[in-house]
Amino acid sequence: MSDFQTKLEQYAELAVRVGVNIQPGQRFIVNAPIHAAEFVRLVTRKAYEAGAALVKINWNDDQITRLRYELAPDESFEIGPKWYAAEMEELAVDGGAVLHVVADDPDLLKGIDSKRIAASQKSSSIVLSKYREYVQSDKLSWSIVAVPSESWAAKVFPNESPENQVSTMWDYIFKAVRVGETDAIAAWEAHVKTLNEKSDYLNKKAYKQLHYVAPGTDLTIGLPKGHIWAAADSISQRGDAFIANMPTEEVFTAPLKTDVNGYVSSTKPLSYGGTIIDNFKLTFKDGRIVGVEAEKGQDTLQHLVEMDEGAHYLGEVALVPHRSPISMSNILYYNTLFDENASNHLAIGSAYAFNLQGGKEMSREELTERGLNNSLVHVDFMIGSGEMDIYGITEDGQEEPVFKQGGWAF
Structure with a gap:
C-alpha cells in the first residue's frame, strides 16, 4: 500500500x-x-x-x-x-x-x-x-x-x-487533521484536551464582555449570563461524543445579541455561496449591523446581511491563536473550514443552543429571551491577526488580557 x-x-x-x-x-x-x-x-x-x-x-x-x-x-x-x-x-x-x-x-x-x-x-x-x-x-x-x-x-x-x-x-x-502521525486518534485526544483547558479557564472567568482591539477593529461584544465556551468535542442527544470540524483549533461561545458595539475588519477573504468577499468592515450598534463596506463582493455581503432580521446580528464568537498550525502554514485556503482555524472569527446569524447553560433543552423562543440570536444563516468570517489584543471585562468592569498580539494571554 x-x-x-x-x-x-x-x-x-x-x-x-x-x-x-x-x-x-x-x-x-x-x-x-x-x-x-x-x-x-x-x-x-x-x-x-x-x-x-x-x-x-x-x-x-x-x-x-x-x-x-x-x-x-x-x-x-x-x-x-x-x-x-x-x-x-x-x-x-x-x-x-x-x-x-x-x-x-x-x-x-x-x-x-x-x-x-x-x-x-x-x-x-x-x-x-x-x-x-x-x-x-x-x-x-x-x-x-x-x-x-x-x-x-x-x-x-x-x-x-x-x-x-x-x-x-x-x-x-x-x-x-494530524493524519500521518503515528497515532492520529491519540493525537486528536491530546489536542481536544488542550483546547478544553482553554475553554475551562474562560468558563470559570465568565466574562461579561470581550473587547477587541486591532488595526481596523475596535469592538466590544457582550456575553449572555450562563454562556458556555465550547471546544472541539460535542455530545449528541444520545450521549455520543463527536467532533464537528476537522480540523479545528477554536474555542467559541455565543454573544449577547443586543450588546455588540464598534467596528471590525476582516483579515482573510470569505468564500460564500461560490463567490469571494474580501477586505470588508462591519459596524455595529446595540448588536445590529448598521454599516457594511467591502472592497470585493459588496453586493453578496449586503444580501447576506439582509437575508433576514437575524442576519443583522452575530451568533458566534471564536478564539483561535494567530500561531495555530494552520495559520503558521501561511496558506490561504479560501475555505472557512480551514481559514477559520487560522484566525479569530465571528459568525453572522444564528447562535448555537449548546453555548448556553441548559440551552439544548430550550425552545427557540426561550433562547431568544436569554439573548441568543436566531437567523436563517450562520456564516463565519475571519478577523484575527498577530496585532490583535482581546480583553475580558468582568462583572465589576475590570479588564483582563485574554489575547495579546494574536496569542493566548494565559
Missing part, C-alpha cells in the same frame, strides 16, 4: 471513529462531491465496520451546480430542497450521524448574479431551519472534512504545476 493510500485510510478512519463516531445500529448519511468517490468508499467501509446499520450517500457536482445558476429560470432559486430537509430531519430525530465532505471551488459562481445566489441561499435556509435547530442543539452527531478538487487546489496553490496541485493540497489537509 502506498504512503498516500495509507494516509487516506487513516483519514477515513478518523472521520468515522472520531469525527462522527459511528455507533452500532446507527444510520449514517454522507454528503460528498462525486470526485471524492474513492475517499467516500473508504468512509463507507469504515462505517459498516464500526457497526452502521445503513450508509446513504448524497452526491453533488460543481459543474451541475454551475449549470443551474447559468441556465435555470429565476423561479428555480425559490425552490428549497424540501426532500433533503425531510431526510435530514428524520436522521436527526432517529439519532443518526452525517458527514459533510467539502471541496468547494471558491470561484464556482463567479460572474453569477448575486440576487440568484441570495435567493437560493434563502430558500434553502428556510426549508432547512428545523434541521439547523437540531444541529445547533446537538440532536445528532455530525462532522465536516475536506478533500481537494482540481479547481480548489489550483486557487490555493497557483505556483505549483497543475499535475502537483492536488497532491500538494492532500499533503496540507493530512497535516491539518
Whole structure:
C-alpha cells in the first residue's frame, strides 16, 4: 500500500471513529462531491465496520451546480430542497450521524448574479431551519472534512504545476487533521484536551464582555449570563461524543445579541455561496449591523446581511491563536473550514443552543429571551491577526488580557 493510500485510510478512519463516531445500529448519511468517490468508499467501509446499520450517500457536482445558476429560470432559486430537509430531519430525530465532505471551488459562481445566489441561499435556509435547530442543539452527531478538487487546489496553490496541485493540497489537509502521525486518534485526544483547558479557564472567568482591539477593529461584544465556551468535542442527544470540524483549533461561545458595539475588519477573504468577499468592515450598534463596506463582493455581503432580521446580528464568537498550525502554514485556503482555524472569527446569524447553560433543552423562543440570536444563516468570517489584543471585562468592569498580539494571554 502506498504512503498516500495509507494516509487516506487513516483519514477515513478518523472521520468515522472520531469525527462522527459511528455507533452500532446507527444510520449514517454522507454528503460528498462525486470526485471524492474513492475517499467516500473508504468512509463507507469504515462505517459498516464500526457497526452502521445503513450508509446513504448524497452526491453533488460543481459543474451541475454551475449549470443551474447559468441556465435555470429565476423561479428555480425559490425552490428549497424540501426532500433533503425531510431526510435530514428524520436522521436527526432517529439519532443518526452525517458527514459533510467539502471541496468547494471558491470561484464556482463567479460572474453569477448575486440576487440568484441570495435567493437560493434563502430558500434553502428556510426549508432547512428545523434541521439547523437540531444541529445547533446537538440532536445528532455530525462532522465536516475536506478533500481537494482540481479547481480548489489550483486557487490555493497557483505556483505549483497543475499535475502537483492536488497532491500538494492532500499533503496540507493530512497535516491539518494530524493524519500521518503515528497515532492520529491519540493525537486528536491530546489536542481536544488542550483546547478544553482553554475553554475551562474562560468558563470559570465568565466574562461579561470581550473587547477587541486591532488595526481596523475596535469592538466590544457582550456575553449572555450562563454562556458556555465550547471546544472541539460535542455530545449528541444520545450521549455520543463527536467532533464537528476537522480540523479545528477554536474555542467559541455565543454573544449577547443586543450588546455588540464598534467596528471590525476582516483579515482573510470569505468564500460564500461560490463567490469571494474580501477586505470588508462591519459596524455595529446595540448588536445590529448598521454599516457594511467591502472592497470585493459588496453586493453578496449586503444580501447576506439582509437575508433576514437575524442576519443583522452575530451568533458566534471564536478564539483561535494567530500561531495555530494552520495559520503558521501561511496558506490561504479560501475555505472557512480551514481559514477559520487560522484566525479569530465571528459568525453572522444564528447562535448555537449548546453555548448556553441548559440551552439544548430550550425552545427557540426561550433562547431568544436569554439573548441568543436566531437567523436563517450562520456564516463565519475571519478577523484575527498577530496585532490583535482581546480583553475580558468582568462583572465589576475590570479588564483582563485574554489575547495579546494574536496569542493566548494565559
